[in-house]
Amino acid sequence: MTKDVIGAIKERRSIRDFKPDPVPQQTLARILEAGNMAPSAGNLQPWHFYVFLKKESIHQLAVRCGQPWIHSAPVIVVIVADLKASEAEYGERGRTLYAIQDTAAAIQNMMLAAWAFGLGTCWIGAFNERKVADYIRVDIDKLRPVALLPIGYPETIPSSPAKKSLDEVVKIIK
Helix, strand or coil: CCCCHHHHHHHCCECCCECCCCCCHHHHHHHHHHHHCCCCHHHCCCEEEEEECCHHHHHHHHHHHCCHHHHHCCEEEEEEEEHHHHHHHHHHHHHHHHHHHHHHHHHHHHHHHHHHCCCEECCECCCCHHHHHHHHCCCCCCEEEEEEEEEECECCCCCCCCCCCHHHHCCCCC
């Protein structure tokens, strides 16, 4: 069962405690497909998704990235930006901005798709990029780990955090 996108945006929460239940392969494929459908500059799709399914690999990743709590998730996706692909098309701006923006759009799509399937995620950006790059065997100068995305069925769902009002964030230019 899927939810509408506005509902998913409003209801989605960062989940940090997961049930041990496996994520069905077909569901995971649809989540990854949602990430791959994200918009990107020049439709370059400058991302790679490294999917961890085995407990031992997830544990090793958790140790290396400095986020030990992620070991409870049955799936971890490391989302990597292809800096060289974006740079080849758009120069330095492509490398330093577009590749990251494009990858962020893919991450958001995956998070919303996961929520629509009743799964939880948490965008993890605080980790040692070098250790993660070494673990997945990528050249960090070409392929930059941008985020880790644990995916699984939520053990608990936290309440909604406070958000700024639109008056605080919207500036109308006339």
